[in-house]
Amino acid sequence: MKKLALPLLLGLIVIVADQASKQWALGALADGHVIPVIGDFLSFKLAFNSGAAFSFGHSATWIFTLVSAIVSVAIPFFILRTGPAARIILGIVWGGAVGNLIDRLLRDPGFPEGHVVDFINYNGWFIGNIADIALVLGLIALFVVEIFFTETPDAEASDDDGPADDDKASDGEASDDGEPSEEATDEPADEAGDEVAAE
Numbered sequence: 001m002k003k004l005a006l007p008l009l010l011g012l013i014v015i016v017a018d019q020a021s022k023q024w025a026l027g028a029l030a031d032g033h034v035i036p037v038i039g040d041f042l043s044f045k046l047a048f049n050s051g052a053a054f055s056f057g058h059s060a061t062w063i064f065t066l067v068s069a070i071v072s073v074a075i076p077f078f079i080l081r082t083g084p085a086a087r088i089i090l091g092i093v094w095g096g097a098v099g100n101l102i103d104r105l106l107r108d109p110g111f112p113e114g115h116v117v118d119f120i121n122y123n124g125w126f127i128g129n130i131a132d133i134a135l136v137l138g139l140i141a142l143f144v145v146e147i148f149f150t151e152t153p154d155a156e157a158s159d160d161d162g163p164a165d166d167d168k169a170s171d172g173e174a175s176d177d178g179e180p181s182e183e184a185t186d187e188p189a190d191e192a193g194d195e196v197a198a199e
Contacts (some may be wrong), residue, residue, distance in 0.1 A: 007079050007091025014095025019102065025119035040123060048115035049134045059105070061113040068101040085149065096134030126189045141160040 029035070029046035036043045050061040075094040100116050107114035118127040118131050 003080055003087060004076060008076065010088065010091040011093075011095030011098065014092055014130065014134045015099045015102070018096070018099035021130050021193035022103070022117040022119070029119060034121070042123070043121045045117050045121040045127060047118045047121075049118045049127070050113065050115045061115075065101070065104040065112040065114075068097055072097045072101050079151045083145075085145050089138050089145065092134050093142065096131040096138060099129075099131030099134070107118060132145070137163070151188060178196060 025044065025046050027042060034043050034045045046140070072094065075097065076091055079090045079094075082090060103116040104114045105111055107117065109115070116129065116131075118129050118132075120129060120133075123126045
């Protein structure tokens with residue numbers, strides 16, 4: 001459970017930020033006006049997405065809902081099997097997946113085809129949200145970690161096994177020292193045999 005604590009906490013922060021920003025967008029941008037952030041390159045514009053991240057794939061909403069649900073359930077199990085850096089990244093990815101899944105389950109037009117609230121407009125190329133950012137950047141970071149860095153998730157376990165192995169070895173030596181040798185046990189038998197022969 002300690003491995004899950006920090007990643008899931010970060011994921012919860014992403015979920016809260018995502019849902020709070022969507023509620024703000026629904027209130028502030030509902031009349032259709034646009035708020036420029038960096039000129040035309042980045043602005044806030046309300047949109048409803050029935051597809052995947054950044055408004056892709058509008059025709060298969062329920063499929064994306066199913067995939068999002070599976071991913072949201074599976075990621076915590078992967079977190080337990082990865083190294084420290086990957087765990088943190090997967091926690092953020094989990095937060096993004098759950099953030100959009102909430103929209104698909106609870107928002108109009110209804111379960112399980114709710115439309116995701118998008119409001120970050122990237123120069124008209126696509127519109128996304130905070131959950132999309134967490135998903136995409138998290139997956140890119142995870143790819144970089146897996147390709148260029150080697151993590152050993154079982155390093156702590158192997159370190160813990162070391163002293164145990166040493167103890168076993170010590171026990172083995174003690175038992176070897178404690179047991180009488182074959183030569184020592186054979187000597188009394190040989191002496192008894194010589195006495196019998198002499199009689």
